[in-house]
Amino acid sequence: MKKNYQYLLMLFILFAWGCEKGDIPGDGDKDDDDDKVEINWNDAANSSSDALISSFWNSSGQYFNTNNGGNTTFQYWPNAHALDVVIDAYVRTNNQSYKTIIEQWFTGVKARNGNTWNNDFYDDMEWNALALLRAFKATNDPKYKDAALELWGYIKEGWNDNAGGGITWKKGMEWSKNACSNGPAAILAARLYQEFGNPEDKEWALRIYDWLKSTLVNTNSGAVWDSIDSREGKINKDWIFTYNQGTYLGAAVELHKILNEKSYLNDAALAADYTMSSLVNNSILKSEGDGDGGLFKGIFVRYFTQLIIQERLDEPVRRRYLQFIKLNAETLWNEGTNKQNFLFSPNWRVKPGNTTGLTEQLSGCMLIESAAYLQKENYID
Secondary structure, three states, X not given: OHHHXXXXXXXXXXXXXXXXXXXXXXXXXXXXXXXXXXXXHHHHHHHHHHHHHHHHEEOOOOEEOOEOOOOOOOOHHHHHHHHHHHHHHHHHHOOHHHHHHHHHHHHHHHHHOOOOOOOOEHHHHHHHHHXXXXXXXXXXXXXXXXXXXXXHHHHHOOEOOHHHOOEEOEOOOOOEEEHHHOHHHHHHHHHHHHHHOOHHHHHHHHHHHHHHHHHHEOOOOOOEOOEEEOOOOEEEOOOOOHHHHHHHHHHHHXXXXXXXXXXXXXXXXXXXXXXXXXXXXXXXXXXOOOHHHHHHHHHHHHHHHHHHOOOOOOHHHHHHHHHHHHHHHHXXXXXXXXXXXXXXXXXXXXXXXXXXXXXXXXXXXXXXXXXXXXXXXXXOO
16 A cells, blocks of 8 residues: 555656646647737837837938848838838837937938939839828928928829829839829828818829729729830739739728728728738738838738728628738747847748848838737737
């Protein structure tokens, strides 16, 4: 009997020791359950957006560098989206250090662009105008409003009758009418109307959107084609990018806000559905490379988030969209984030090394900031 008691006592000690080490399924130390831990998206957004500043901000030039590995080349259009992320962080936290970056950015980017906001690329001016309008709304500083309106004046000059209308992509290429120079312009015009009430801006928003939808959108599938060359009337249907999907649906959302017509939400949802079914790899937004392509899916996420929060969106559709964006955010954070320095790569399933480009970093930041916003507003856990 004594030996039996000793045997049972030994088994008890081994069992208790195993419990302390977390060997029972579901115990806190078990690696297999790490992906089940709820993510505090506010903390994640703090980490990613702070990394954007610490790794890419050029304090002497007052702009964001091309990468975090020593390439200090200035790029006008990615800097607009960098400003957007800083504004996201400022609105979310009210941390004045972000406001300081916004103010310094305003000085540095204009100086690097030849001490003017004017640029040969109409889409580049549109991105900057959109970011500056958001800076005005976030700070109420009139210099950002004045800059956005100055840019809007330049942008409207890009409209011509080639291909039946639309804003051209680049000065000197008035025959090239691109989705990327019309979707953002329609968003900008609609937001200017909502902010300042100028009826001409509403007319511009409708004119640009109608041209874009009738010329570069497959209204059966929701695909947004890249561009049309008016010299031959040829539409480039081979290039379908996430950012063009995003700005088209973003323009539809803004017009829905103005006109309260459900048809615009339907347009937006069709474009979103196409993206979720055709521009993904296993339900994760696909890599579109580095350089310019690194920014594309972050832009989609920004405007897709605005669609998600529209009150008149059907609830089953909203739940499906929330599931999609949460899966992408969780995948990026758990699989594609270098947690040593909070860097992102173009592939949201693959961690980068210690060097990455500004554009791909921005897309990751936009996704994490979106998740933080949706969690704060109780759309996701």
